[in-house]
Amino acid sequence: MRHPIDLEALGTLFVHRVAPVAALIHIGLSSSLIDQRCRPGGPWQRLFPSIFLLSRAGPSREQLVQAALLYAGEGAMLTAFDALYLHGMRSVLPTADAIHVLAPRNSGAWGHGTLRLERTDRLPKPALRRGFHVAPLERAAVDAIRRTRSIPDTKAILDEVTHYVGIQALRAELAMAPRKGTTLARKLLGDSPARQLELAVMDHHRPPSVPQARTPQPVG
Structure with missing residues (x-):
């Protein structure tokens, strides 16, 4: 049985809270969900193609x-x-x-x-x-x-x-x-x-x- 993913805590799994899209999909996230969370005002940010910051704070x-x-x-x-x-x-x-x-x-x-x-x-x-x-x-x-x-x-x-x-x-x-x-x-x-x-x-x-x-x- 697949456990639900805690999206708010997901950033702690990645070094500097930076994740490649392949890793996010591998743990069960859909492309549409990733895109949704990266919309303006959303909790995530796309830093480079297929590379995401799992935080709404400006990147260091x-x-x-x-x-x-x-x-x-x-x-x-x-x-x-x-x-x-x-x-x-x-x-x-x-x-x-x-x-x-x-x-x-x-x-x-x-x-x-x-x-x-x-x-x-x-x-x-x-x-x-x-x-x-x-x-x-x-x-x-x-x-x-x-x-x-x-x-x-x-x-x-x-x-x-x-x-x-x-x-x-x-x-x-x-x-x-x-x-x-x-x-x-x-x-x-x-x-x-x-x-x-x-x-x-x-x-x-x-x-x-x-x-x-x-x-x-x-x-x-």
Whole structure:
């Protein structure tokens, strides 16, 4: 005998109260019921195609990240500013800008207003930070730099990340990255003798590991 589903408590079964439609249908909900609960003023929200927030409250950054990764599918990982934040970097914090996700070339997902989805054949091995798959620190840094035109922000990211991965790791990542959006970073990473000396000192004194990762806070 099938027990009735407590729709109000259903969100507690899913990480960050974010659920894919396949999971909801699997436990017995109909497509029409899901659509009904996602109508304007309803108790649920559709964050991405087939991905739902089982709450009427506005989504936190964590919930948007969870939804973006579920939507992007297997093999996807967070990169750029949100990944840097989860790695514990403090130089430039995430804003309300789109969440940047790397996905396999054959991913069927598409970018949306709050999701910048980048399909690539060059997927790194992800790290696990606070339950999220994130790109390695040097890849996250380069992807963040590609999205900023601010000289102070670019320098702050490079300086902080150099403390943890070293100059050579960043240079190697930059060498494989598209040139578009990385010209400034290439210049800052040792274009002048004074800058080379500054980075060499930072590299020599870098700590043995990345600081403990932190959880993104709600934006807006």
